[in-house]
Amino acid sequence: MITKIKSLGYFGIEPFLVDVEVDISKGLPAFNIVGLGDTAINESKERIRAGIRNSGYKSEPKKITVNLTPANVKKMGTHFDLPIAVGIMEGNKIINIKKNILENYLFMGEISLTGEIKRTQGIVNGAILAKEKGYKGIVIPYENLKEGSLIKRIEIIPVKNLKDTVKFLETGEYEKYKLPEEDESNKVEIDFYDVKGQEKAKRALEICAAGGHNLLMVGTPGSGKTMLAKRIMTILPPMSEEEKIEVTKLYSISGELDEKNPIINKRPFRSPHHTSSSVSIIGGGKNPSLGEISLADKGVLFLDEIVEFKKDVLEALREPLEEKKVSVTRASYKAVFPADLIFIGACNPCKCGYAFEPGDLCTCSSGEISRYMKKLSGPILDRIDLKIEIKRLSEDELIGNPPRETSSEIKKRVIKAREIQRKRFGYDKLNGSMTRNDIEKFCILNEECKNILKAAVKTLNLSARSFDRILKTARTISDLENSKNIEKIHILEALSYRMEDL
Template sequence: MLAKTFGSAVQGVDARTITVEVNVGQGAKFWMSGLPDGAVKESEHRVESSVKTFGYYMPRQKTVVNLAPADLRKEGSAYDLPIALCVLKASGQIVTEKLEQYMVMGELALDGTLRPIKGVLPIAIQARKEGFKGIMLPKDNAREAAIVNSIDVLPVSTLEEAIDFFEDRVQITPLVVDTREIFNAELNNYNADFKDVQGQENIKRAMEIAAAGGHNVIMIGPPGAGKTMLAKRISSILPPLSLHEALETTKIHSVAGRLGRDASLMTTRPFRSPHHTISDVALVGGGGNPQPGEISLAHNGVLFLDELPEFKRTVLEVMRQPMEERRVTISRAKISLDYPANFMLVASMNPCPCGYYNHPEKECVCGPGIVQRYLSKISGPLLDRIDLHVEVVPVGFDEMTARRKAESSSEIRERVIKAREIQSKRFEKQTDVYSNAMMHSNMVKEVCEINEAGRTLLKTAMERLGLSARAYDRILKVSRTIADLAGAENIKTEHLAEAIQYRSLDREGWAG
């Protein structure tokens, strides 16, 4: 007898429908086809133990399980539940006509309870797209899937509950989640706030500019100057996620299994801070079973690299292409996957190995050439993609203990949102440009026009400060953002002057 239901396989950040077929007939042994990996093959033992728990049996006849399309590799333990239901129907132990109307996914424990799986959100989106009546999932995954409307999400805790539903012994109430209510209730719920930072007004200003234009930023300063503290607060001044961005971000974290139990929609911009011992594959994504890396988990948010020179050179260099293209392509012999990677890079570093080069009070003990060698760990092409270079100096005791009220993140965010609205109107006809930092070279000439006085200032700065040629476009982009924050239609001389000071590492002789 033949039984059939449907599951799903996640590829990249999208899902593909899988047909689960089971035929029980004359013969012996259990066979599985359709390129299953080890975890899928082991489902035979989990299914057998689970069905026995509830008084059913594993047929001792020839049982063939096929996962179609057969040329697509199936991975993970999420096919346990559909296989179990199909085995019971094919062997005549349950009678139902509803299996083919639903997409069914879930991992079985040996006692028949269901464990959560990864990638539920793209699976639910695919189920709605394919026109299924509903999707049956472990209870812990239901809230995540219920973000997708117009499809019944059936949460179950055990195999027995699933059997009872398909045999019409019980009714399972579909879980309904008000996506917009969740989105609006938890929007911008950040723990860190700029009002906690005393002093460092020039750094806050640089952070505001970076957030307003989506610019990458690097902070250079001695230990304890507040670089990490400032970086952790930049997410709180970025514009709120749109509902589309929230769904897109949630989908990536769902595929990576980072949402946790009973999670639903991500409503705040992600902040990822990997340790400097990270590998290049962990950063950009990939692996034997391709997974999104840290730069994709930071999509629509911030990637913070603390102590940048301590990262391996190869790790930093693999970021160059994703920073330009805003996506990562993982290529294998039989498949090519795209992961989105539209992130804002925030990096910090000490100016030298001892950390006290250019310190106002402490003396640097590094020998001749060591400072330059330390900075050269960061390649020119990578620095070329970082718009703002900010020197951070320690906060004095008087400033640190002052009772003056600092500006809150919400106040700064209001100005950032206004600047982003100006950019949205400017780039409304563009499909791949949403902020000033994303402008192509040909757009810079059109959008960032400067007058004769500004041209003279920029020329003088490049000659006297020894700025590199690669700094030219970056200065214009940053000055355009400064003008947007000021509500100015054109870039003025003072906007250019402020942008020029944010190119510290381009100055010849900066490190001796």
């Protein structure tokens, strides 16, 4: 007799249905799993046997064959433990499953040797797939309950062990657990109010947050580049429900969620080390996996000491920064991952770091400074909207206590500017993502502005892409000022963030 249980696999971030077929027959005792499963699936045999036995269910040794279809697609993950165990118990007549349960529900979960159902990855993807395919619900580990509950209008069945699973299979009943409460204890409060001086950098970060622009900060060691970059998170608007689902799906499929962080409800801030490889930043590998740039989707990717990253890593950023997605093509697959983020880079102006400081602090020659900054290629710089210099604070700025804005005050302006953009485009699109047609339609200039830009193109030797980015930045500045049109002052401020002498 063959028992068929529904589960899922995933390719990159895209889930697909998998039929787990279990055949129990007479013959020499054996347990075989076929259908292109990875090592974790092949090792599940002993986990499942011990889990069933230690849950108090006895089964006679028989020949067990498990087939995962479609058989020509690679399958990964420990979440196939639960559907395989259900198939074995049904095939051995250990349980009496209620009619239509197997046809209406997907099953996901890892089984421990004691029969407990453990946390697994890809739960959000599974719940979305079950909903899209018209299934009644999905059976998942209790530890994944909050994660799975993000998806509405579908039945989420949480189980703690095999006994809970059997109860649901035989009666259709299950424990209605309350959602675990969010842990508030480890939250670290940071604020722009903590930052003395650096008004231009604060303004640049406000523009980035409002319009989704990319930023490069070049400055002296200890001038506050990293501190400033981290505080952009305090002025970004809260995530919508759709964004929470999208980002949680990415983290779920990557195995980045845990009991303390079961869902992503705050915009991600990713800051990989400069020794990171191209695959870890962009994604890909033998099996398609997400990189840091995709895990920063809807949030911020911060590359501190950006010139220390390998050249191939920086050059691989070109397309994702422009297209807001990552297309990874290998001999065995092609995958597309999201990369809709704000990119921030920071570095010193030279090897010793003191080129911007007065006096004889800098020990680098002009040639050494030029070679140091040449690590950032023209095409990469072209994709960065704002570039600013940051110097150390003076004695008066350090000792004094001038009026400073809080993050909440800046955040109000950012949210208002984003609302203007939402009305302009009719959906959640930011000025930083405007196309050439959008620019022609929404960045109309008067003659004075045109003359300023003509002079800038000649003086700064701007490329077409750089020219467009100036207009996008000016549009965001005008939105922050609640101005319907782009005026001279907005163009001049946008030009002040170019720093073309890198």
